[in-house]
Amino acid sequence: MKYITFGKDNDKVSEIIIGLMRISEMTTDQVAELINTGLEEGINFLDTADCYTNGVAEQVLGDTFTGNPGLREKVFLQSKCGIRNDDDFTWFDFSKEHILEAVDASLKRLQTDYLDCLLLHRPDALMEAEEIAEAFDILYKAGKVRNFGVSNQNPIMMDMIRKYVNYPITTNQVQLSPAFTPSLDAGFHVNMKTDPAIMRDGSLFEYCRMNDIVIQAWSPLQYGYFEGVYLGSDKYPELNKVLDRMAAERGVSATAVALAWILRYPGRTQVVTGTTKPSRIREAAKATEISLTKKEWYEIYLSAGNDLP
Helix, strand or coil: CCEEEECCCCEEEECEEEECCCCCCCCHHHHHHHHHHHHHCCCCEEECCCCHHHHHHHHHHHHHHHHCCCCHHHCEEEEEECEEEECCEEEECCCHHHHHHHHHHHHHHHCCCCECEEEECCCCCCCCHHHHHHHHHHHHHCCCECCEEEECCCHHHHHHHHHHCCCCEEEEEEECECCECHHHHHHHCCCCCCHHHCCCCCCHHHHHHHCCCEEEEECCCEECCCCEECCCCCCCHHHHHHHHHHHHHHCCCHHHHHHHHHHCCCCCEEEEECCCCHHHHHHHHHHHHCCCCHHHHHHHHHHCCCCCC
């Protein structure tokens, strides 16, 4: 397993993150097995959110911590707040009041005293950075949150927050996979009259690299916005052919190669794997042992249906 430094205290965290969005139907024994399998492979980073099954995922994780003394202290725990679901109505809220209430509710469900990192989940167009700063100050000084980050935000949004907040933005969690590459496409097609040339996020990846912000890639095996998994899909025959070939050459799974493609991006990068199967956690862990050449990286990119000028 490879590690990066993370946050104000330079915590040593794994490049692979176990995403726990889908654990609400699992038993605490199953969740403990999943986490412990990760720890055996060197994965020490867990990611969840208050909106995952309306808090049930956090509650199951909290019950797992309580039933397995010492487990909480072995992991770096990250959660997110800001997405609200009221009577099947979804909206975003970065108000000081909601952030503070949401964190207290998460800590109660997770049965822990603190989060290692808190992300603002999705952008709130009505956010007031001054309120975010006040909430972060209260949470940090109370020892409830050690680090702060965002998800799915562009550079201007992050700059607006950074103007007022006294703590660094440690990470930005965004979607990335060989079959979902809008940020990369725009970079390749600068100054061209093609659809891939449309800059949709303000050079997000370059901004994060320049400002020492960790990129956390979610849905690394999906195409589109939760449209499906590209591995084994007849929609991506060439991509699967290339991944399978490179996997066979290395004696690993296609999953490992696909995740290694993301981790090949320069700078500090992590991958969030949402699997609930211990065997696939072991597959994912092998991604950090793979060093793709630049030529191989571009071959995977092109085999997904992308092009270069």
